[in-house]
Amino acid sequence: MVRYRLGLAAALIILAASQALGNGFMFTEPGGYYQTVIPEQWVYQTHQSDNHLVVFYGPDESNLLYIERLQHILDDNARSFAERTLSLYEAPGGLRGFQLEEPVTELMIDGVAAASSVYSYLLDSKARQWEYRIFIVLEDEQGIVITISDSEDSFEDSCAVFQTVISNWRWSQ
Amino acid sequence: MTSHKTRNLYVVLMVFIVVVSCSGSGEAFHNLLTQFERGIGRGAAPELVKQYGGEYVLPIQERLWLDEIFRRLVDVTKRTEIEYTLTVLNTQEMNAFALPGGYIFVTRGLLRAVGNDESQVAAVLGHEIAHVECKHGLNAVLRQMGLTVLMEVGMFWLDMASTEIVRIASTTALQLLQLGWGREAEYEADILGQEYAVEAGFDGAGSVLLMDYLLQIESADQPLRVFRTHPESYERRERVAANLLSFWSSPQKISDQEWLEVLNSRRNSILDPRMDPMGRFVLTVEGNSSFQWGLEIEDTQQDLALTWLPDHKVFDAAWSPDGKYLAVIVEEKETKGLWLIDRMGNVAKKLRHYSDRHVEEVVWSPQGNMVAMTVSDGTHSDIVVGYLAGNVDIAVSQGKSGSQPIWCDDGIGFVGSGGSYFVRSPDVQPVVIHNPVPRVVERKTFLSPTVIREGNTITLTRPKLSVP
CATH class of the missing domain: 2.120.10.30 (TolB, C-terminal domain)
Structure with a gap:
C-alpha cells in the first residue's frame, strides 16, 4: 500500500513537472545560480542579455521578463535591498514618473527570503510601464532581481505568467 | 574706487602684520586660508553652474559609476582639509573645471565624449583635482587681486570686510577660470592628475588617450569649444605620454x-x-x-x-x-x-x-x-x-x-x-560599485518585415516606418 502511494506521488510529481515544462522550457542561469521554467512564447533576447542579465520578451508588444544577478550587494536583507533600490528610482536621475503601486512585502523563493514590490514609471513614449519585482540577497554579497514588466492594461496577465517562473524557481547551490 | 579699496587693503595689511607679529599661529592661518579658499569656490560655484546650463542629473547607474571614480581619486589626495564635490554641468561643451576649495565640475558633453572609459574620466577628474591640490585657482585669484596670502588671512582673522572680499575673489575666480589657471599650472595638473589616477588604480594611459581625442577634435575644427580654457593639447599629450614609464618599476x-x-x-x-x-x-x-x-x-x-x-x-x-x-x-x-x-x-x-x-x-x-x-x-x-x-x-x-x-x-x-x-606594471583596478542599483530594462521595438507565402515563394515586405 505504501509502495503504491509512493508510486502515485512520484507519478503526480512527474506529471506536474511535465505539465510545467509543457508550457515552457527549463532555463539554467549561465552562472549556475538558479534554474526555472520560462513560459512558452517567451523568447530569450541575446542583444539585451549579458553575463549578469537575462532578458525574455513575451508574446505581446510590451511585456518582458528579466533576471539580473548583481555583485557587491551590501544590504543586510532583501527588504533593505528593495527599499534602497526603490528610493533611488524615486530620486532625481531615477525612473521618470516613478510611482510605488504596492509597498514592499516579504516572501520566500525556494526557501530563501525575498522582498517584492510593484511600481510603475513612464516610458519615453509617455506610456506607463508597470513592474513587479522580487529582490533577493544571497551569500557572498550576491543579489538576484526578478522582474516582470508590462503595460498597465495587460500587467495582471503577465503577473499570472510570472507565477510560473517563481513557483518553478530552484536554487542550484 | 579701486584705489580706495587698495588703500584700505594696505591698511588691513599693516594691522595684520602687527597682530601677526604679536601672536602668530600657523595652524590658525592655515584654517583661515582654507576657509577663504572654500569661500571663493562656494561663492563662484552657483554662477558657474548657471553659466553652463545648470546642474545635470545623471541616471543613477552613471552617477554611481562616476561617483566611485571620483571617490577613488579623492581618497589619494593629500589635502585632507578639502571636501571635494563633483557637479555635472548641463552643456554640450566639452570641458571641466576646478574652483578653489574643492569644487569640481565636468560637463555632460565631455562625459558623453569619453563614454565609459574610466581611465579617461579619471584623467579628467584627476587633472581638476590636481588644480585644487596645487592651489592654482587660489593663487591665481590672489595674484590677480594684488594681494598676498598673508593679507587675505589677516582680513579673515580680523573679520574685516570678509564677505565683500570673498565676493570679489569669487568674481575674480570666475573671470580667471575662463582663461585657465595658466599654462604651467595646466602642465602641472596634467602630470599630478595622471599620478593621482594611477595611485587610485586607473590606467595612466587615460591621460594620453584623452589628449589624443582632444587633438582629434581640435584638428577637425568642430565648433564645440573643446577645452577652450586649456592650452594646446599636443605639448600636454607628449608630457603625459613621457610620464607613463614612471609608473612601471x-x-x-x-x-x-x-x-x-x-x-x-x-x-x-x-x-x-x-x-x-x-x-x-x-x-x-x-x-x-x-x-x-x-x-x-x-x-x-x-x-x-x-x-x-x-x-x-x-x-x-x-x-x-x-x-x-x-x-x-x-x-x-x-x-x-x-x-x-x-x-x-x-x-x-x-x-x-x-x-x-x-x-x-x-x-x-x-x-x-x-x-x-x-x-x-x-x-x-x-x-x-x-x-x-x-x-x-x-x-x-x-x-x-x-x-x-x-x-x-x-x-x-x-x-x-x-x-x-x-x-x-602599474596596478589597474576596474571600477567596482558597492551596492549597485538593479537595471531597468525596456523592450526595444524592432522593424520586422511581413512574411508573405505564396506557394513555394516567400516574399518579405519592407518594414513600415512610422513615427511613434
Whole structure:
C-alpha cells in the first residue's frame, strides 16, 4: 500500500513537472545560480542579455521578463535591498514618473527570503510601464532581481505568467 | 574706487602684520586660508553652474559609476582639509573645471565624449583635482587681486570686510577660470592628475588617450569649444605620454627559480601564443627571428587550412586573451608593423610602424589592452610595451637589452643582459560599485518585415516606418 502511494506521488510529481515544462522550457542561469521554467512564447533576447542579465520578451508588444544577478550587494536583507533600490528610482536621475503601486512585502523563493514590490514609471513614449519585482540577497554579497514588466492594461496577465517562473524557481547551490 | 579699496587693503595689511607679529599661529592661518579658499569656490560655484546650463542629473547607474571614480581619486589626495564635490554641468561643451576649495565640475558633453572609459574620466577628474591640490585657482585669484596670502588671512582673522572680499575673489575666480589657471599650472595638473589616477588604480594611459581625442577634435575644427580654457593639447599629450614609464618599476634581476615562476604564470607567452582562446583556430607561425609568408591557420571547426595575409612577411602573431584579435608583426614596404587581425582574417587596425627596427615576440597583457614586443635596432633590443588604444610605446626594459617577454599578472619578465629580469606594471583596478542599483530594462521595438507565402515563394515586405 505504501509502495503504491509512493508510486502515485512520484507519478503526480512527474506529471506536474511535465505539465510545467509543457508550457515552457527549463532555463539554467549561465552562472549556475538558479534554474526555472520560462513560459512558452517567451523568447530569450541575446542583444539585451549579458553575463549578469537575462532578458525574455513575451508574446505581446510590451511585456518582458528579466533576471539580473548583481555583485557587491551590501544590504543586510532583501527588504533593505528593495527599499534602497526603490528610493533611488524615486530620486532625481531615477525612473521618470516613478510611482510605488504596492509597498514592499516579504516572501520566500525556494526557501530563501525575498522582498517584492510593484511600481510603475513612464516610458519615453509617455506610456506607463508597470513592474513587479522580487529582490533577493544571497551569500557572498550576491543579489538576484526578478522582474516582470508590462503595460498597465495587460500587467495582471503577465503577473499570472510570472507565477510560473517563481513557483518553478530552484536554487542550484 | 579701486584705489580706495587698495588703500584700505594696505591698511588691513599693516594691522595684520602687527597682530601677526604679536601672536602668530600657523595652524590658525592655515584654517583661515582654507576657509577663504572654500569661500571663493562656494561663492563662484552657483554662477558657474548657471553659466553652463545648470546642474545635470545623471541616471543613477552613471552617477554611481562616476561617483566611485571620483571617490577613488579623492581618497589619494593629500589635502585632507578639502571636501571635494563633483557637479555635472548641463552643456554640450566639452570641458571641466576646478574652483578653489574643492569644487569640481565636468560637463555632460565631455562625459558623453569619453563614454565609459574610466581611465579617461579619471584623467579628467584627476587633472581638476590636481588644480585644487596645487592651489592654482587660489593663487591665481590672489595674484590677480594684488594681494598676498598673508593679507587675505589677516582680513579673515580680523573679520574685516570678509564677505565683500570673498565676493570679489569669487568674481575674480570666475573671470580667471575662463582663461585657465595658466599654462604651467595646466602642465602641472596634467602630470599630478595622471599620478593621482594611477595611485587610485586607473590606467595612466587615460591621460594620453584623452589628449589624443582632444587633438582629434581640435584638428577637425568642430565648433564645440573643446577645452577652450586649456592650452594646446599636443605639448600636454607628449608630457603625459613621457610620464607613463614612471609608473612601471625598474627592471629587477631575478633568480633562476623566480624566472621559472614567471614561466609558470605566463599569460599568452611566446611559448603558448598560438592557441585561440575560443578554441577554433590553431596558428602555425614560427615565432622566431625568421619570417614566413602569411599566417598559416588551421580552422579546426571547419577542418580547413587557411592562409591569412598571404602576401605579407609575418614575423610573429599572438591571440588576444579574449580571442577577438590576433596581434601580428608584419612587414609592409620594408617596414615592420603591428597589426590587429580579426577572426575573419581581416586587418582590423594597423597600430604601429617601426622604421629601421626589427620587431618580434609579441605577447598580450592579461587585460588585453597592451602588448609587449622585442624591438631591436640591430645592436640593442628593448622590451617595448604598446598601448593598443593609443599610439603610445614605452621601453620598459629601460636600457637593459631584453628579449623573450612573458607577461604575468603583475608585470613582465624578460631575458636581459646577464640574466632574467622582471618589471612590475602599474596596478589597474576596474571600477567596482558597492551596492549597485538593479537595471531597468525596456523592450526595444524592432522593424520586422511581413512574411508573405505564396506557394513555394516567400516574399518579405519592407518594414513600415512610422513615427511613434
